[in-house]
Amino acid sequence: SMLTIWHSNMEVEQSYIMIKPDGVQRGLVGEIISRFEKKGFLLKGLKLFQCSKDLAQEHYKDLKDKPFFPTLIEYITSGPVVCMAWEGDGVVASARKLIGATNPLQAEPGTIRGDLAVQTGRNVVHGSDSPDNGKREIALWFKEGELCQWESVQTPWLVE
Ligand code: IDP
Numbered sequence: 001s002m003l004t005i006w007h008s009n010m011e012v013e014q015s016y017i018m019i020k021p022d023g024v025q026r027g028l029v030g031e032i033i034s035r036f037e038k039k040g041f042l043l044k045g046l047k048l049f050q051c052s053k054d055l056a057q058e059h060y061k062d063l064k065d066k067p068f069f070p071t072l073i074e075y076i077t078s079g080p081v082v083c084m085a086w087e088g089d090g091v092v093a094s095a096r097k098l099i100g101a102t103n104p105l106q107a108e109p110g111t112i113r114g115d116l117a118v119q120t121g122r123n124v125v126h127g128s129d130s131p132d133n134g135k136r137e138i139a140l141w142f143k144e145g146e147l148c149q150w151e152s153v154q155t156p157w158l159v160e
C-alpha cells in the first residue's frame with residue numbers, strides 16, 4: 001500500500017541491541033527481549049550468532065586503546081550472542097535507559113543491568129549510543145535480507 005511504501009522510505013531510528021555471551025549462558029535471553037517488546041519498540045532483526053574476533057574488534061574499535069580491550073574481545077567472542085535490531089522514535093536513548101549504567105552496581109534497579117548483573121565486565125547487554133552508531137552497528141552485524149520489513153498490529157495502540 002501507499003502507507004507501506006511511504007513508511008519504508010522514512011528514516012526511522014534503529015538501535016543495535018545485543019545480549020552478550022553471559023546473558024545467553026545465564027538464560028536471560030527471554031527476559032531481556034521481553035523488556036524491549038513490552039516497552040513497545042518494533043523488532044526488525046534477531047539472530048543467535050557466534051562472532052569472530054575481527055567483528056568484535058570492529059564493533060568496539062573506539063575502545064581499542066583501553067586496557068580492558070583484549071579481555072572485552074575475549075568476553076564477546078566467548079560464546080553465542082543474540083543480535084537484535086529494534087526500531088522506534090527515540091529507541092536509541094530509551095534503550096540505553098532500559099539497559100542502565102555500564103557498571104551494573106551503579107545501574108538503577110528496574111534497568112536490565114541494575115536487576116540482572118554485578119560487574120562491568122559481565123554486564124549482559126549492549127545498546128548503541130547514538131542513532132548513527134545504531135545504523136553502523138546494524139550494518140555490521142546483519143547481512144542484507146536479515147532484517148524484516150513488517151508492521152505490528154500494536155502500532156496504532158502505541159502511537160497516536
Ligand atoms: P556501554 O556498553 O555502557 O556503552 P562502553 O563504555 O561503551 O559501555 O564500553 C563497552 C563495554 O566494554 C562495556 O559494556 C563493558 O562490557 C566493557 N567495559 C567498559 N569499561 C570496562 C572496564 O573498565 N572494565 C572491563 N570492561 C569494561
Ligand code: MG
Pocket residue numbers: 129
Ligand atoms: Mg558503548
